[in-house]
């Protein structure tokens with residue numbers, strides 16, 4: 001018997017790809033109706049830590065839909081803060097970037 005250690009994967013709400021959950025941004029809807037980041041119990045949504053996925057999640061309100069809270073200002077603020085921290089990824093420039 002081989003003991004294989006599989007990473008726990010989660011689906012990104014933007015691109016729907018499966019990724020190691022430690023590499024993703026997790027937003028949690030806490031029981032008090034607050035939005036948690038990273039930890040806490042409750043319904044959660046995962047987004048890749050890439051500019052494209054974070055932007056897409058923001059633009060299309062994917063986290064709000066996934067967590068079933070259509071209007072929660074903390075979600076947009078959290079995604080905006082995460083976008084600030086994410087490294088610019090040149091691989092993301094192959095699409096929808098206006099090149100002059």
Ligand SMILES: [Zn+2]
Nearest residue numbers: 012015048053
């Ligand atoms: Zn993604």
